[in-house]
Structures are given as C-alpha cells and as structure tokens.
Amino acid sequence: MALRIPIHHMTMKKLNSHSNGHTPLSWRCNLATDALLSPQSSIFLPSCSPSGQVKPLLVTCASGAAPSAANLAPGTPVRPTSILVVGATGTLGRQVVRRALDEGYDVRCLVRPRPIPADFLRDWGAIVVNGDLSKPETIPATLVGVHTIIDCATGRPEEPIKTVDWEGKVALIQCAKAMGIQKYVFFSIHNCDKHPEVPLMEIKYCTEKFLQDSGINHTIIRLCGFMQGLIGQYAVPILEEKSVWGTDAPTRIAYMDTQDIARLTLIALRNEKVNGKLLTFAGPRAWTTQEVIALCERLGGQDANVTTVPVSVLKLTRQLTRLFEWTSDVADRLAFSEVLSSDTVFSVPMTETYSLLGVDSKDIASLEKYLQDYFTNILKKLKNIKAQSKQSDFYI
Amino acid sequence: MTCAACSLTPTTSPAASFNKSIIQKWSLNNGAVLFYKKPASSILTRPCAASSSSSSSATTKKKRKKKKKKDEEEEEEEEEKDESRSGDDESSSSMMKRLDDVNPVGLGRKSRQIFDEVWRKFSGLGQISRTIRSDEDDEAVGGPMCEFAIPGAQNTTVLVVGATSRVGRVVVRKLMLRGYNVKALVRKASQQVVDMLPTSVEIVIGDVGDSLTLKAAVENCSKIIYCATARSSITGDLNRVDNQGVYNLTKAFQDYNNKLAQLRAGKSSKSKLLLAKFKSEDSLSGWTVSKGTYFQDVVATKYDGGMDAKFEFTENEEATFSGYVFTRGGYVQLSKRLSLPLGSTLDRYEGLVLSVGGNGRSYVIILESGPSADTTQSKMYFTRISTKAGFCRVRVPFSAFRPVMPEDPPLDPFLVHTFTIRFEPRRQRVTDGTTGGNQDLRSFQLILEYIKALPTGQETDFILVSCTGSGIEANRREQVIKAKKAGEDSLRRSGLGYTIIRPGPLMEEPGGQRALVFDQGNRISQGISCADVADICVKALHDSTARNKSFDVCYEYVAEQGKELYELVAHLPDKANNYLTPALSVLEKNT
Numbered sequence: 001m002a003l004r005i006p007i008h009h010m011t012m013k014k015l016n017s018h019s020n021g022h023t024p025l026s027w028r029c030n031l032a033t034d035a036l037l038s039p040q041s042s043i044f045l046p047s048c049s050p051s052g053q054v055k056p057l058l059v060t061c062a063s064g065a066a067p068s069a070a071n072l073a074p075g076t077p078v079r080p081t082s083i084l085v086v087g088a089t090g091t092l093g094r095q096v097v098r099r100a101l102d103e104g105y106d107v108r109c110l111v112r113p114r115p116i117p118a119d120f121l122r123d124w125g126a127i128v129v130n131g132d133l134s135k136p137e138t139i140p141a142t143l144v145g146v147h148t149i150i151d152c153a154t155g156r157p158e159e160p161i162k163t164v165d166w167e168g169k170v171a172l173i174q175c176a177k178a179m180g181i182q183k184y185v186f187f188s189i190h191n192c193d194k195h196p197e198v199p200l201m202e203i204k205y206c207t208e209k210f211l212q213d214s215g216i217n218h219t220i221i222r223l224c225g226f227m228q229g230l231i232g233q234y235a236v237p238i239l240e241e242k243s244v245w246g247t248d249a250p251t252r253i254a255y256m257d258t259q260d261i262a263r264l265t266l267i268a269l270r271n272e273k274v275n276g277k278l279l280t281f282a283g284p285r286a287w288t289t290q291e292v293i294a295l296c297e298r299l300g301g302q303d304a305n306v307t308t309v310p311v312s313v314l315k316l317t318r319q320l321t322r323l324f325e326w327t328s329d330v331a332d333r334l335a336f337s338e339v340l341s342s343d344t345v346f347s348v349p350m351t352e353t354y355s356l357l358g359v360d361s362k363d364i365a366s367l368e369k370y371l372q373d374y375f376t377n378i379l380k381k382l383k384n385i386k387a388q389s390k391q392s393d394f395y396i
Numbered sequence: 397m398t399c400a401a402c403s404l405t406p407t408t409s410p411a412a413s414f415n416k417s418i419i420q421k422w423s424l425n426n427g428a429v430l431f432y433k434k435p436a437s438s439i440l441t442r443p444c445a446a447s448s449s450s451s452s453s454a455t456t457k458k459k460r461k462k463k464k465k466k467d468e469e470e471e472e473e474e475e476e477k478d479e480s481r482s483g484d485d486e487s488s489s490s491m492m493k494r495l496d497d498v499n500p501v502g503l504g505r506k507s508r509q510i511f512d513e514v515w516r517k518f519s520g521l522g523q524i525s526r527t528i529r530s531d532e533d534d535e536a537v538g539g540p541m542c543e544f545a546i547p548g549a550q551n552t553t554v555l556v557v558g559a560t561s562r563v564g565r566v567v568v569r570k571l572m573l574r575g576y577n578v579k580a581l582v583r584k585a586s587q588q589v590v591d592m593l594p595t596s597v598e599i600v601i602g603d604v605g606d607s608l609t610l611k612a613a614v615e616n617c618s619k620i621i622y623c624a625t626a627r628s629s630i631t632g633d634l635n636r637v638d639n640q641g642v643y644n645l646t647k648a649f650q651d652y653n654n655k656l657a658q659l660r661a662g663k664s665s666k667s668k669l670l671l672a673k674f675k676s677e678d679s680l681s682g683w684t685v686s687k688g689t690y691f692q693d694v695v696a697t698k699y700d701g702g703m704d705a706k707f708e709f710t711e712n713e714e715a716t717f718s719g720y721v722f723t724r725g726g727y728v729q730l731s732k733r734l735s736l737p738l739g740s741t742l743d744r745y746e747g748l749v750l751s752v753g754g755n756g757r758s759y760v761i762i763l764e765s766g767p768s769a770d771t772t773q774s775k776m777y778f779t780r781i782s783t784k785a786g787f788c789r790v791r792v793p794f795s796a797f798r799p800v801m802p803e804d805p806p807l808d809p810f811l812v813h814t815f816t817i818r819f820e821p822r823r824q825r826v827t828d829g830t831t832g833g834n835q836d837l838r839s840f841q842l843i844l845e846y847i848k849a850l851p852t853g854q855e856t857d858f859i860l861v862s863c864t865g866s867g868i869e870a871n872r873r874e875q876v877i878k879a880k881k882a883g884e885d886s887l888r889r890s891g892l893g894y895t896i897i898r899p900g901p902l903m904e905e906p907g908g909q910r911a912l913v914f915d916q917g918n919r920i921s922q923g924i925s926c927a928d929v930a931d932i933c934v935k936a937l938h939d940s941t942a943r944n945k946s947f948d949v950c951y952e953y954v955a956e957q958g959k960e961l962y963e964l965v966a967h968l969p970d971k972a973n974n975y976l977t978p979a980l981s982v983l984e985k986n987t
Contacts, residue, residue: 080905100906102573103906104906104926104928104930119595123596124569124573125565125573127591270906
C-alpha cells in the first residue's frame with residue numbers, strides 16, 4: 001500500500017516565547033495529499049489568552065473527502081468488527097477494550113512499547129500492537145485492516161502535552177484518512193471550546209476541529225469526569241485516614257462511570273445517526289468537590305482529614321509558575337484552576353442523547369451507587385484481612 | 397527538599413516554620429509511621445541543609461533544583477493553613493531520638509518524599525480529574541468493581557473445544573474477561589493459533605476424534621464448551637468432529653468425573669446411587685412379577701389369549717425379564733420396593749439410569765410415591781421408555797414422570813418407594829433389528845443390568861453449540877444435521893448436565909444489539925451473531941435453568957400477520973441483565 005503521509009506539511013510555530021507569561025499556540029496543518037487539488041479551507045479560531053489578548057489559531061485542512069484514499073484497491077473488505085483502541089491502557093481505554101471484546105469485536109490496542117508490557121490486554125484477548133503517537137512512522141502499520149479507531153489517548157501528566165495530544169493526534173488522523181479508516185471516535189472534554197486558556201482543552205478543541213475538517217467519518221464524544229478518578233483522589237485517602245485535599249471551588253462535575261461511557265460509546269459506534277455528530281456524555285448529577293468528600297465520609301464511616309485549598313491560591317501558584325520557562329509545565333498542570341475558579345457546571349442534560357442511542361437512563365450508574373459499591377467491597381475485604389491476620393496471630 | 401528551601405530563602409523564619417508545619421502535619425496524618433520524624437524536624441533545620449546538600453548524590457541535586465521554585469509558592473499557602481497545627485508536643489518526641497533520625501541523608505530523603513506527596517496532591521487539584529495510575533495497579537482490571545466479575549470464576553476451569561472458531565474465539569475472550577481459567581483444545585499449537593488466543597489460556601493439544609488425547613484435556617476441568625465444527629462436509633469429517641467428537645469428549649469427561657468420585661469413595665456429588673444391580677441369583681430377590689389388564693370388568697377378554705412372564709437369572713449370568721402378553725389390554729410388570737442406603741434420599745437425584753438389553757421393546761416405568769407405611773395413599777407416576785435391540789443405557793429424568801391421576805401433584809422423588817417396569821403390547825413399534833421379520837410385538841425380553849439414580853446438579857457441565865440447519869446449502873444440510881443430531885444424542889445420553897444451543901446462521905457482528913428468540917422445535921428462521929451465541933454459552937455455565945435443555949436461538953423476527961402461533965420469549969441482552977433465566981425457564985427440559 002503506497003502511503004504518503006503528509007506529516008512534513010505539518011508545521012508548528014510558536015509565535016510567542018514563554019517569557020511573556022502565556023503561551024499562545026498556533027499550528028498550521030495541512031492535510032492535502034499531493035494528488036488532491038481541491039481548494040483548501042482555512043479556519044481561524046480565536047484563541048483567548050488569559051491576559052485578554054486574541055491570537056489567531058490557524059488550523060488549515062483540506063476540506064472535501066479525498067476519494068482516492070477511501071477506495072484504495074479491491075482487496076479483502078475490512079470487517080466492521082475490527083477496531084483499534086488508542087490509549088487502551090488508560091482508565092477509559094481499558095473499559096472500552098473490555099466492553100468491545102465482550103461484545104464480540106476484534107480489538108487491537110495501540111500501546112507504546114515499554115519494558116513491562118500491558119499483559120492484561122492480551123489476557124482479555126485483545127491484540128496488542130506497539131506504536132507511539134509521538135513517532136508518526138510507527139502509526140501506519142498498526143492501522144492495516146482496521147475499520148474503526150477509538151481514540152481514548154491523552155498524554156500523561158508528566159509528559160509534554162503537545163507531543164501526544166496534538167502532534168500525535170494530527171498524525172493519527174492524517175494517517176487514518178489516508179488509509180481509509182471508516183470511522184474515528186474521538187474523546188474530548190466538555191466545554192473545551194470555552195476554556196482555551198487550559199492547554200489540554202485547547203488542544204482537544206483544535207483536534208475536534210481538525211477531525212471535522214478532515215472529512216473522515218467521525219463521532220466526537222465530550223466527557224465530563226470519571227468516577228474512577230475519585231477513588232484515588234478521595235476514597236482511598238479517607239479509608240487510609242490520610243489527608244484529603246480539596247478546593248473550595250463551586251465547580252460542579254457530573255461524574256460518570258467509565259464502564260457506562262464505554263457501553264454508550266459502543267452503542268454510538270454502531271449507530272449511523274451519530275456519524276459526524278458531537279455528543280456529550282455526563283453523569284446523572286453534578287457534584288462539587290465538597291459534596292464528593294462528604295459522600296465518601298458518609299459511606300466510609302470515617303471523618304476525612306480535609307485540607308481545603310482556596311482556588312485563589314491555586315491561581316496564584318499558576319501565575320507564579322508561568323513566569324519562568326522551566327516551570328511552564330507545572331503551570332500547565334495547574335491550568336485547570338482557571339476553570340475551577342470560573343464557577344462552571346460540567347454537565348449536560350442527557351435525555352436527548354439517551355433517546356438517540358436508545359439507552360435507558362436507569363442503566364447509568366449514579367455516583368452514590370458507584371461509591372457505595374466500592375466502599376462495601378473494600379470494607380468487606382478489609383474485614384476479611386483482619387480476620388485472617390487474627391488467625392495468623394495465633395501461630396506467632 | 398528541606399535543604400533546598402532553607403538555602404534559598406534569606407530569612408530562616410518562614411522556611412523553618414514551613415518545614416516544621418509540613419512535617420508535623422504529616423506525622424499527624426500518618427500516625428505511627430512517621431512519628432519519629434518529628435524530633436528531627438524540630439531540631440534540625442539549618443544543619444540539615446548544609447550537610448545533606450553536600451552529601452547527597454548528584455541526581456537528587458538536579459531534581460531539587462527544579463523544585464526550588466515550587467517551594468517558594470508552596471510556602472505561602474502552607475503557612476496560612478498549617479500555622480494552627482504547629483504547636484505540638486515536642487517534649488515526648490525528644491525522648492525518641494535515634495541515630496537513624498539524625499542522619500541527614502535519610503532525613504533529606506524522607507522530607508523530600510513528604511514534599512513530593514504534598515506537591516502531587518496540590519498539583520492534582522489543578523487538574524481535571526484524571527487518574528494517575530501505575531500499570532501494575534490492577535484494581536480496575538479484575539477488581540470488585542468490575543461488572544463482568546462472576547463469583548467463583550477463579551475456581552472454575554472451562555475447556556473450550558474449537559477455541560479458534562468464530563464462536564469459540566469470543567467465548568474464550570468472554571471467559572477471560574470474567575476471570576475463568578480457560579483451557580483450549582487445539583489440534584496444532586502453531587504460531588497462528590497461539591497468537592489468536594489470550595496469553596493466559598492453557599493450550600492443550602489434542603483431537604476430539606482421538607479419545608486418548610482427550611484425557612489430558614479434561615483434567616481439572618469442571619465445564620466444557622464445545623463449539624468445534626467440521627471444516628468440510630465430508631461425511632467422515634462430520635462424523636469425526638460433530639458426532640464422535642462429542643461422544644469421545646463426554647466419555648472422557650465422565651471418566652474423569654468417575655475418577656474423582658472414586659477418589660472420594662462414592663461420596664462425591666458426582667456419584668450415582670445404585671438402586672439395583674443384577675449380577676447374581678440373590679440380587680433378584682424382592683422383585684415380583686405380576687400381571688393385569690386395563691379392562692378388569694370384562695371377564696371375557698381377560699382369558700382370551702393369556703399372558704405370562706418370568707424374571708430369572710440365566711446361565712449367561714443375565715437377569716432376564718421375559719414373557720408374552722396376548723390378552724388385549726393386558727400387561728405384565730416387574731416391581732420392587734426400593735430400599736435406599738441409609739442417609740440417601742432420591743430428592744438429591746434427578747433421574748434414573750437403566751442399563752438394559754433385550755429385543756428393543758418399549759416399557760412403562762411406574763413409580764409409586766407416598767408415605768411408605770401406608771400404601772393406600774400411594775400415588776402412581778408413569779413414563780414410557782424405549783429400548784434398542786442390544787444393550788443400551790436409558791436415562792429417565794424424574795421430571796418426565798406424569799401422574800396416572802391427572803389431578804395428582806407432580807412427582808416428588810423424596811416419597812418414591814416402589815419401582816415398577818411394565819410391558820404392554822400396546823404402542824409397540826417394529827424395531828429393525830436382529831430378531832428378523834417374524835417378530836411378535838406381544839413377546840418381549842428385557843435383560844436388566846443395573847438401575848441407578850443420577851445425581852442432581854445445579855449447573856450444566858457440557859455446552860454444545862449445534863446448529864439448526866438453516867443457512868446451510870441444501871446438498872450439505874442432510875449430512876450436517878445428521879451428524880449434529882447424533883452428537884446431541886450422545887451428549888443427552890451421557891448423563892452429564894448438558895445445554896445444547898442451536899443457533900441460526902451465524903453472523904459476524906457485535907452482539908448485544910438485538911432481541912433474541914429462544915425456542916424449541918426447529919421453527920426459527922433468523923440469524924444470530926457469534927458474540928450473542930458466545931454470551932449465551934457463558935451465561936449458561938452457571939444458570940440452573942439451562943441444565944439439560946436444548947433450544948434454538950436467533951434474532952427476533954416479526955411474524956407474518958395471522959401466523960403468530962408460538963409463545964416466544966424475547967429479550968434484549970443488556971448490561972448485567974440476565975435474560976437467559978426467564979427465557980429458558982419456560983422451555984422444556986430433557987427434550
């Protein structure tokens with residue numbers, strides 16, 4: 001298969017240096033293949049920097065479908081059950097893999113080569129292929145014979161956000177387009193268009209735009225928050241009687257179980273009606289941090305040792321860290337504090353989505369139920385361990 | 397970290413209070429673990445900075461440099477929050493000085509760890525809720541929160557035959573997801589096959605056509621899912637896989653179960669209960685032969701032909717019940733009051749198995765139940781069995797018995813006290829057999845070997861994926877169905893708890909999308925996805941309603957107007973819902 005991936009067209013320009021306190025990003029991307037002479041459309045997105053300046057964010061993409069790419073050669077038709085999950089080891093990715101396997105899909109997982117491979121994916125029956133989004137040359141081989149790509153990848157907090165989340169995604173979408181992938185499901189963040197000052201959200205928003213302009217058959221799913229994240233953040237520290245850190249931010253997030261997200265995603269995947277659409281998945285109720293902590297305290301039967309950090313402190317820290325280039329990724333990591341202080345509600349009414357997908361709202365787990373299950377299980381386990389340790393005391 | 401903070405700030409007072417506050421806070425939080433760090437922190441602020449920065453290695457220095465800046469901001473907020481806690485007991489802590497605690501290197505490391513933890517939490521606040529998880533953490537992989545988890549799955553080993561088939565592949569995955577131990581029987585362990593199966597699947601090399609290789613395969617297995625099918629329609633191939641294969645495997649599995657039962661000296665839940673064994677002259681005692689007619693009031697018919705029967709131990713050491721019935725409406729029967737071994741009752745068993753030989757007549761088995769002391773209250777239950785010419789084993793489930801008086805309640809095996817086998821000339825079929833063309837349907841010969849009670853089981857042992865025959869080309873269909881039917885029959889006769897699934901034409905698409913129809917009697921017309929068949933297999937493993945059932949399954953279809961003859965149970969498979977139990981509970985057992 002002759003592939004020409006126009007990676008070299010993609011240039012990334014930094015118009016401003018970091019020294020002036022903020023980092024407006026600008027990318028110029030080109031998805032034109034050499035054979036294609038269709039007019040190109042440019043989209044200028046206003047990118048609001050925190051200081052109020054407006055910088056043009058340029059994403060250029062060849063509009064119109066590339067007919068040459070979709071029907072490459074009369075070969076074996078790709079089976080619609082073959083999907084590729086990018087970011088399969090992540091919190092959401094593993095649930096998507098599991099769900100898809102259970103529903104009878106042939107799942108391929110794109111994982112980064114690492115010394116200790118993610119064996120659990122292979123154990124479930126998925127095929128693991130090695131590739132790295134930050135190395136575009138590794139991508140094409142992994143896409144052969146794939147019908148649908150489900151992209152749940154997000155860069156780890158410790159790595160520079162641009163390599164995976166922007167450059168990697170652009171390369172992946174271009175490659176998918178060139179290889180005639182028939183559907184691309186992309187996970188984004190709710191309200192990402194409203195907070196361009198948060199780098200991750202800005203990148204997600206730009207990726208959404210890029211995907212829409214690429215002409216590939218896609219579905220974008222915006223998510224609010226994962227219940228699974230709360231376990232490590234609040235439930236475990238409360239059980240271990242460690243201190244819990246929370247903010248006093250009034251932001252509410254409609255947390256959702258990743259297993260539900262995976263289930264809805266696969267329903268959406270099969271639904272022709274959602275092609276090219278943007279869906280937002282939110283949990284049944286939006287919670288503030290304080291409410292979540294209170295719930296954990298009640299279910300765990302223990303008072304938490306809560307340390308409340310005012311949002312203003314977070315913001316101040318971010319401002320300070322942005323002064324220097326070598327603390328800029330610290331600043332990026334704190335970027336969400338801008339959102340926290342803005343009194344947003346991360347939730348959407350889901351009735352329409354439910355009816356579109358044909359899902360009963362009763363099947364979606366609520367946070368109370370989720371945490372209750374967690375605490376019941378853990379407390380039972382702890383009891384067992386205590387009983388066992390008592391027995392062993394006898395022998396000592 | 398401590399040192400970095402100290403050396404950087406010109407005035408020591410904020411730095412010192414910062415150090416103190418953090419460490420004390422953590423000692424509060426972590427109780428005993430960090431307790432004896434307290435004295436060190438209170439004594440050492442400055443010296444630690446000097447000595448540890450000089451003694452610590454180059455790597456820590458690098459990291460520290462990066463953190464300098466963070467510390468500065470950290471101070472500000474830490475101060476305001478933790479000032480209140482700084483007044484703490486220092487008198488008790490000074491008692492616990494140890495050499496280890498004043499070691500500046502260790503101290504530096506500990507305080508660095510503490511700082512890292514605090515920083516991690518702090519910076520975590522500034523992020524969208526994302527889980528930072530190490531890859532070894534398998535809380536979500538198979539933890540209690542997983543919706544797929546099935547209790548007891550870890551202790552169940554399932555042998556999947558045909559693990560590389562369309563259904564088999566999905567079955568293996570589903571079992572793995574649910575935490576079962578999976579064995580896969582493959583013919584050759586080629587690279588292609590190994591790659592297709594998950595890494596933790598135990599691969600057994602063997603062939604269902606070769607019974608010797610199956611011995612190893614069934615070792616330690618508690619369930620079998622058979623989804624292999626012949627690759628060609630050559631009769632030999634079909635017979636080998638779809639018929640003989642099932643037979644061989646059930647035999648191997650029964651042998652293994654028997655071995656286990658023997659190891660437990662007949663006390664295993666798999667052991668059958670011996671009701672009667674006819675191996676000597678003495679074993680015939682207690683059995684009585686009697687005769688009667690259904691028309692007792694008509695005197696004339698009673699004597700018009702005559703009948704006779706005897707039960708004897710022949711010289712070939714066979715207990716033979718033989719005779720003739722020429723009387724219209726007459727019958728002869730052999731019965732005995734059952735004496736069960738102490739402590740066992742028939743309600744723990746689900747049926748009878750008879751090993752019999754003879755000339756292939758059909759018989760009526762009658763069980764009398766009721767309080768054994770008062771036979772006048774006995775209720776009679778009957779069922780008809782047919783035998784083959786030559787020896788065979790007949791399995792009669794208790795559920796097949798119908799009351800003689802229709803108003804009586806269904807049979808309660810607990811109360812059974814008398815066993816009767818009756819021959820009557822009515823409804824006999826001519827068997828093609830050894831007796832030749834001049835066989836008289838009114839005479840019979842029945843060689844009895846043993847009568848045993850089959851242990852009841854809650855769950856199915858053997859799941860067979862068969863086919864309905866629709867969707868196969870017409871010229872092949874006959875052969876395929878014949879082989880599959882023969883396989884099904886040998887499974888039903890095996891004595892294992894079975895589930896036979898006959899799906900419509902298989903389609904390769906994701907499962908769980910459409911409603912399914914469960915039906916009996918070869919009436920279905922739609923296809924079904926492989927994944928749904930696999931799902932039924934896995935669900936049937938632990939479903940008591942699936943035991944000893946054969947059923948057809950396909951996608952829901954809309955019946956034509958006026959043709960809705962059947963009562964069909966349809967349900968959309970969905971998250972964690974068990975559609976199988978309600979669907980199967982209305983279907984007949986042991987069909």
